[in-house]
Amino acid sequence: MFFKTLFRPQIYIPFLGLTLLILTPVLVKSPFLLHIVIITILYAALGSAWNIIGGYGGQLSLGHTVFFGIGAYTSTLLYLKFGLSPWLGMLLGAFLSMIVAAIVGYPSFRLRGPFFVLSTIAFGEVMHIIAINWRDVTGGSVGLGIQFEPAFKNFIFSTKVPYAYIVIGLLVLILAVVTLMEKSRMGYYLSALRENEDGAKVLGINTARYKLLALMISAFFTSLGGTFYAQYILFIDPYDILTLSLSIDMALVSIIGGIGTIIGPVIGSFFMIPLGEFLRGTLGGAFRGIHLIIYGTILILVVIYMPQGIVEKIRKKYRVLVSKLPGFRPEEILSLRMVPGSHILQTANARSFGEHPTPFLLEVQNLSKYFGGLAAVSCVDFRLRQSEILGLIGPNGAGKTTLFNLICGFYAPDDGQILYKGKNIEGFRPHILCQKGIGRTFQIVKPFGNMSVLDNVIAGAYCRAPKNAIARAKAEEILKFVGLWENRNLIAKSLTLPGKKRLEMAKVLATQPDLILLDEVMAGLNQREISDATVLIKKINEEGITVMVIEHVMSVIMSLCHQIIVLHHGEKIAEGAPEKISNDPKVIEAYLGEEYLIARG
Amino acid sequence: MKTSLSDNNPYDAEKNDIAAQTNMLKKGDQTMRNIFKLTVVLVVLACVMAYPYEARTEELKIGVILPLSGLMAHEGQESLSGIELATETLNAKGGLLGKKVKLIISDAPDAKAGAGEAEKLITQENIKLILGTFSSGICYSASEVANRYKVPYFEVAAGIADTLTERGLKYFWRITPRASNYAQVVSEYTKEVTAPKLGIPPNKLRIAIAYEDGPYGTQTVKDLDRIMPTFGLTNIVAKEAYSAKGVDLSSMLLKIQAAKPDLFLSISYAPDAILIGRQAKELNFNPKAWQGFGGGWGSPSLYEALKNDLNGIFSTEFAPVHINKAVVPGAEDFHKRFKEKYNRPLESSIPQTSCMAATVVFDIIKRARSLDPEDIAKAAWKTDIPIWTTINGWGVKFNGPDQPHPGQNSRAFMYNTQWKNGEHRVVWPLKAKYADPVYPLPSWKERVK
Amino acid sequence: MSEILIKVVINGLLMGGIYALISLGLTLIFGVVRIVNFAHGEFLMLSMYASYWLFQLWGIDPYVSVLIIAPLFFVFGMIVQRGIFQPILNAPEVSKIFAAIGLVMVLQNLALLFWKGDYRAIKTISSGLLIGPEGFMIGLPRFIAFLAAVSIMLGLYFFIKNTYTGKAIRATGQDQGAALLMGINTKRIFLIAFGIGSSCVGIAGCLLMPIYSVFPTVGAYFVLVAFVIVVLGGLGSMLGAFIGGLIIGLVEALSGYFISSTYKEAIYFIIFWFLLIYKPTGLFGSVSQE
Structure with missing residues (x-):
């Protein structure tokens, strides 16, 4: 089986590339060219390592120079002071980097967007200053030189060829890890949290843990690169290896090449590094700075006109090329076998509910939440039986979504408690609650825009699926169930609004919830789409899933719900069966105003 | 060694053009001059792209590694101007070993580039002798590479860290003082x-x-x-x-x-x-x-x-302007020549130093009669220039291989x-x-x- | 002892004024347009060069050149926003940041190409003058910079509070989407905010020329501290940027005196890091935090 796959272009083209890479050090006779090759591959490796957290995880770090520096300084210092082989020092440095990544990353990941970027820059600058001033250990700004004593155990070689193979090995190792990661739970989770962090949390993804894990892996490999650099150049100082510009360069090759793709950093590096060397070589001597002007201009043009990087531009051509090569068979055949199974939605339900004596799946007691002085939710009580559909209505600003956010763990209540399956769920974070069986959708849809529809759902399915194949099979079934099967290969952001709303439901269903909270899944839909959605919700309920819906379309609420709760100014003003609610004067007053009530007599 | 520099310093064609053009412009109108420079840059850029550089055989190629871009660009350029002046003087007098000296100039803004540029000069351009480097860090990595190829490396600018001569490299000499x-x-x-x-x-x-x-x-x-x-x-x-x-x-x-x-x-x-x-x-x-x-x-x-x-x-x-003329006679002459060539007064001691040091290296090559590393080394060790005879007053006598700081000029101060x-x-x-x-x-x- | 401490505080506050001056423009750009404009430092560098050349070529004092440079940089800022940042308004964060980094490279090296790496400084009528009581004299240029920071801060504060455009800027900074729905032409507001921000840094460049020397990388000395201050004070908050500047100036001076000058930067970066993590809205609550 495996042997046959070797004859597919999707497999043998990368292998050809790899072979070419492995042959380069033998083919390139000029040491200078080989030097460029080594530096280029080193940057490809560093860019790929950065890409794990920066590209896949979407956490734009400009502090990676710290891990590079830790690698370089650890191995060099251990070698100079204790004669420890840099091979060992390299591993120790890499582990140290992982520890530092964990300590610093954990608090930093609370920040988003530019604030995270700035915090990583600050971190890098602090380390730079420490390296300059901790003279007894780091040699301060004078730097550390390593004596040129070629030996394998010294990690010093008299020719460049061994260095070239070491750095190729590093690159291949990183690429292998990234490739494995991309099609695994971690890859899906990282992409999901990059695209939408809240959306990822409600699919049971522990975003903090996966970001940290990605950063630690990234730090590990970056650190290996640092040791390699120190052993190759044999001189380190804080201005060469602990600088913002190095962090920028690592990210830059990924961005030029294509962020969040396996091959992107490699392409970016193979394009930018030789170009930079060439420009400096031909122009740098005569006209200072002009090579950096050109370099900077290319960077600006790429981010404006090719925001997805070079990879995006050549991907289509590559696919066409691949499809014309001998041995080509479409990707589908390579995909994994479907796992049969019916009532896929029910499994979670059967799994755990029977243990608890209470007949109520959810009990909300005296729940309150204040924003400043304003009570968004005030002393709300209600109980929800298993397999019921509960409608939550009320005018805008009544506190409906806040109530959802409380139940799902996005907000902590100021008062009262929530019992789920008879247990208090206070303090549980959203991803834990999802794992316990509470799923939700968002009023403003949060699709993972740049992932395919199928991948969106797979990210949800991993919540229960132990293996990749099972996650994929479940996702495919759910797509059929909600009617998005035809669109499975579309990029999620290209879906229409009804499609996106449907995708929201599909993602949640993939986590196999016992209780599903639907926040205005009908808003913005036309009559036909509304009735489709109503049917879908009924179908979900028939599978045994308890449903809570926020909706403004009264006809839907009336036909769908077993029970209805009405919120007004954060307070529960009515509760009961649909017909009771529709005649309740308090409800009519809240919705239509006192005048209407008086007019009606 | 006499180092009185001749007044005969022909401009090459391109610089002549710039000089002529700039003279027409208002004096001190730097901006205009720079805009003009940019145009020249673009034209030359096009030429560089279009025609691959062709080496002429009657030239004696000497490599120069300096930080010409990046943070130390200014100092690097200053060092280069001194080396260029020394080369012009030399070529006007007929060059070295019967050939005109041609400088192959490499830009190395940091230590990593220093190693790369040294490698490039030696293996691509077939350079047998290198001058550098202004910065100690860049010098450290570049001279390390040169030494591996047995290519003599002379520090002629302010690469002053003591560590450079502590390494005991066989083919490394420093004419300038140490830190x-x-x-x-x-x-x-x-x-x-x-x-x-x-x-x-x-x-x-x-x-x-x-x-x-x-x-x-x-x-x-x-x-x-x-x-x-x-x-x-x-x-x-x-x-x-x-x-x-x-x-x-x-x-x-x-x-x-x-x-x-x-x-x-x-x-x-x-x-x-x-x-x-x-x-x-x-x-x-x-x-x-x-x-x-x-x-x-x-x-x-x-x-x-x-x-x-x-x-x-x-x-x-390193090399002051206002000095007892009776003791250091060459200094004033150098300043005059510098002003003539670069159309501005001397701004720092760097060009004077690198010019003096480059001249010393040319003298070593002359005495070695070849660029063979062993010949150069022999000639270098034999160098014996008394104090107060060069344009910035220093003499030259290198520490021997068995002394501390081998290759360091003991008469620089x-x-x-x-x-x-x-x-x-x-x-x-x-x-x-x-x-x-x-x-x-x-x-x-x-x-x- | 206490006399020296007073001097330390005075000098810290004066330095804080300079930091505030540079940060006021940035807080508009970062707070409203949401661009992490690393090229802010290069804008400063360019305006310092502009002021330098106006002085060298035509003898125009830097304080007078404000009148030329402020409008010039307003236009320059709008061009940069229109040409570089507007096309990537909806692009991911990473594109914006790296567009700014590309701009840093281009501007820094253009300066290197045109004006070389020299450190250029000028001695104007004001640059050596001291004012104040005997024993506590301060440099006139620093005092002027401080006053300018106060007046720009007040000017922008009232502009944003009271004019229609100002209110639109504030609204856009708080919620771009809502502002758009309210009929505000957010693209135009971004252009104006970027222009005003650049204009402020243009003024800062002129006022700094009697104090500092200019060279192509001078911007890098100021840009990170400016970001620290903007976050410290809260995005888009003029008062925040001003007080943030003073705080950082004081922290620097005190840590320079009691610990060591070489650790100054590390100390405020550590403060910045903890602040970011434990109070990301800045000390003064920002008008426009996400």
């Missing part, structure tokens, strides 16, 4: 001149040191720590490091001011020296003597910024100078003295007069 000379000359001068003039015994003299926390400052302070006690200078009342990238040094100066030093030593680059000068004036910090170290304290931009507020401040220099109305006048060594030093440092109000 510890800074500490040496300052300690010596303080003991011999400053302390007696102030009437304070050396061991009672209150000394405060401010130094930038880069390699230059930290290394120099290390040397001072080692050397000052040997001259009895033990009363250090304050020692403050600061980042040369800092934009406010008032708190550091106040701390030093509070220590009431008699002598203030400041090891700085230009922007921080400007800042220290200005903020010291604001804080009325006025020690009895103020010794700056070269780099920052001798730079022309410092004078632009502080003008005569500098009067009375000392600065150590620093001058100490004092600022007076825009001139830095040599006060040390006494033999080359241009004027008597002024003590104590005048107050800020008096200085301007």
